[in-house]
Amino acid sequence: MHKGTAFTQEERASLGLEGLLPTAVETLDRQVERVLGHLGAKPNDIERFIYLQELSNSNQTLFYATVMSDPARFVPIVYDPTIAEACLTYGHIYRRPQGMYLNRHMKGRFEEVLRNWPVKEVRFICVSSGGRILGLGDIGANGAPIPIGKLQLYTACAGVPPEGLLPIHLDIGTTNAALRADALYTGLREEPPEPDAVDAIVDAFMKAANAVFPGVCVHFEDWKGDDAIRLLERYRDRYLVYNDDIQGTASVALAGIVTALQIKGAALADQRILFAGAGSAGTGIADMIVEAMRGEGLSEGEARARIALFDIGGLIEKGRKDLNASQKPFAHDWKPTEDLTDAVKQIRPTILIGVSTVGGLFTEAVVRTMARTCERPVIFPLSNPTEKAECTPEQAYEWTGGKALVACGVPFPDVTLDGRTFHPGQANNFYIFPAIGLAVQATKPKRIDDAMFIEAARATADQVSQADRDKGMLFPRQNNILETERTTATRVAESIFERGLATVKRLTDIRAFIESLSYTPGY
Ligand SMILES: NC(=O)C1=CN([C@@H]2O[C@H](COP(=O)(O)OP(=O)(O)OC[C@H]3O[C@@H](n4cnc5c(N)ncnc54)[C@H](OP(=O)(O)O)[C@@H]3O)[C@@H](O)[C@H]2O)C=CC1
Ligand SMILES: CC(=O)C(=O)O
Numbered sequence: 001m002h003k004g005t006a007f008t009q010e011e012r013a014s015l016g017l018e019g020l021l022p023t024a025v026e027t028l029d030r031q032v033e034r035v036l037g038h039l040g041a042k043p044n045d046i047e048r049f050i051y052l053q054e055l056s057n058s059n060q061t062l063f064y065a066t067v068m069s070d071p072a073r074f075v076p077i078v079y080d081p082t083i084a085e086a087c088l089t090y091g092h093i094y095r096r097p098q099g100m101y102l103n104r105h106m107k108g109r110f111e112e113v114l115r116n117w118p119v120k121e122v123r124f125i126c127v128s129s130g131g132r133i134l135g136l137g138d139i140g141a142n143g144a145p146i147p148i149g150k151l152q153l154y155t156a157c158a159g160v161p162p163e164g165l166l167p168i169h170l171d172i173g174t175t176n177a178a179l180r181a182d183a184l185y186t187g188l189r190e191e192p193p194e195p196d197a198v199d200a201i202v203d204a205f206m207k208a209a210n211a212v213f214p215g216v217c218v219h220f221e222d223w224k225g226d227d228a229i230r231l232l233e234r235y236r237d238r239y240l241v242y243n244d245d246i247q248g249t250a251s252v253a254l255a256g257i258v259t260a261l262q263i264k265g266a267a268l269a270d271q272r273i274l275f276a277g278a279g280s281a282g283t284g285i286a287d288m289i290v291e292a293m294r295g296e297g298l299s300e301g302e303a304r305a306r307i308a309l310f311d312i313g314g315l316i317e318k319g320r321k322d323l324n325a326s327q328k329p330f331a332h333d334w335k336p337t338e339d340l341t342d343a344v345k346q347i348r349p350t351i352l353i354g355v356s357t358v359g360g361l362f363t364e365a366v367v368r369t370m371a372r373t374c375e376r377p378v379i380f381p382l383s384n385p386t387e388k389a390e391c392t393p394e395q396a397y398e399w400t401g402g403k404a405l406v407a408c409g410v411p412f413p414d415v416t417l418d419g420r421t422f423h424p425g426q427a428n429n430f431y432i433f434p435a436i437g438l439a440v441q442a443t444k445p446k447r448i449d450d451a452m453f454i455e456a457a458r459a460t461a462d463q464v465s466q467a468d469r470d471k472g473m474l475f476p477r478q479n480n481i482l483e484t485e486r487t488t489a490t491r492v493a494e495s496i497f498e499r500g501l502a503t504v505k506r507l508t509d510i511r512a513f514i515e516s517l518s519y520t521p522g523y
């Protein structure tokens with residue numbers, strides 16, 4: 001019954017559906033019109049989220065036709081920030097299974113279990129442990145909507161065909177005692193094991209996934225920071241794999257920085273960059289900026305010297321004894337401080353990036369101090385969801401007298417200040433990972449590397465029109481996201497071919513090939 005009222009008279013007769021459907025035979029557009037009416041009548045976005053997920057189960061075509069009819073409106077509902085509320089309440093709002101639910105006790109049987117998935121040609125798996133969902137911390141099995149939503153964006157934002165997408169929650173347990181005590185919690189009521197045991201579980205999962213779905217690309221999403229970093233290092237040269245929180249986030253942040261610097265007329269190599277938050281997103285972005293600075297002629301040491309990290313223990317400097325391998329290369333000779341304003345005074349950043357999960361961390365003092373030594377501060381409070389943003393765009397514009405160039409992880413409305421209107425950007429990795437997916441599908445590369453994400457960043461930045469740059473806009477408009485990501489995917493695919501990483505024959509017209517792969521909702 002997946003087409004509902006769109007079944008033709010002939011189909012109804014041949015499939016034995018006569019009398020089981022209302023008389024009118026409707027087009028997909030007419031069905032979308034009705035869905036939009038239902039959505040408009042819902043009291044809030046979480047109800048719209050629940051409705052849309054039910055629709056994705058009952059009529060996938062109608063679901064994608066609806067979301068793709070107005071991405072700027074619906075991406076924030078099926079994904080960030082509404083998905084945060086869905087995750088917090090998942091055990092309670094749960095209706096029916098979507099994707100797969102694996103747990104650590106299946107470790108010896110992952111292959112057998114994965115074979116239960118009805119589709120044999122799975123091209124992408126998005127897998128999360130729920131260990132760090134957005135800025136919400138460890139919420140275990142409540143994180144299950146994240147891989148579902150991420151993969152829905154592969155299709156909605158880049159046209160990757162939905163049949164080959166498999167979201168998985170890999171349940172290793174949760175540190176969240178309140179959830180474990182919730183009667184409606186849907187996951188294992190156990191603490192996660194030590195890192196070595198996590199690695200053994202994920203090793204077994206990766207082996208099984210590649211055996212059952214040869215050539216599958218595995219996208220890691222929202223693992224606890226150190227798991228995320230360690231597992232990416234473990235698999236990046238062995239499997240077709242990437243971590244969106246590290247590489248996708250780095251790419252979208254770089255895209256925003258490239259555009260901001262074009263607006264400022266400044267070079268990346270001249271910037272001083274301060275990160276509040278030094279976890280998987282922070283060190284991932286920092287590493288990619290180092291690569292991009294090297295592309296502008298700096299040595300690795302010179303590039304790293306232009307970047308400072310600040311985490312829960314304060315400014316990362318040479319005296320710190322608690323640093324991990326990703327943070328150590330950014331430990332410089334700073335005066336120790338646990339005060340972010342003090343760190344800003346020392347470093348005099350031109351770019352301030354928030355990936356701390358701490359809402360309000362960019363106080364008035366932090367932002368005003370930055371603005372004292374920087375003519376046009378670039379301020380990216382990237383933590384999700386909305387209440388975790390390190391400051392709001394309104395605050396950033398107000399405290400800098402309208403000088404800041406701002407992008408957040410979630411959408412924020414335009415701001416009017418002293419008669420001027422400002423347009424904060426949305427630096428969210430959804431500009432990147434669907435396009436990477438499409439490029440991977442087109443080229444079947446041997447491995448996924450950082451250069452692909454740097455190319456995606458540059459392609460995204462190049463698509464901000466001059467008219468929009470003149471308005472201080474840092475990202476391409478979302479109502480045209482499908483075209484934008486196809487263009488990004490084409491650029492990434494070209495670079496994969498040029499660097500000899502593709503396993504398929506190079507086609508003359510890569511754009512046409514990308515378009516031919518692309519899914520369009522229709523019956
Ligand atoms: N916009 C986007 O596209 C994306 C946004 N994000 C957001 O970035 C945030 C961080 O993600 P991720 O890096 O993966 O998470 P992690 O848990 O790996 O890192 C969080 C970091 O913030 C630090 N931190 C915690 N409290 C403070 C504080 N008071 N002051 C300064 N630093 C602090 C932590 O320090 P310690 O480890 O010592 O506790 C850690 O270094 C999340 O909110 C996430 O939603 C992530 C990916 C994409
Ligand atoms: C957007 C995203 O991937 C995150 O906040 O984790």
Ligand SMILES: [Mg+2]
Pocket residue numbers: 134221222244245
């Ligand atoms: Mg994420």
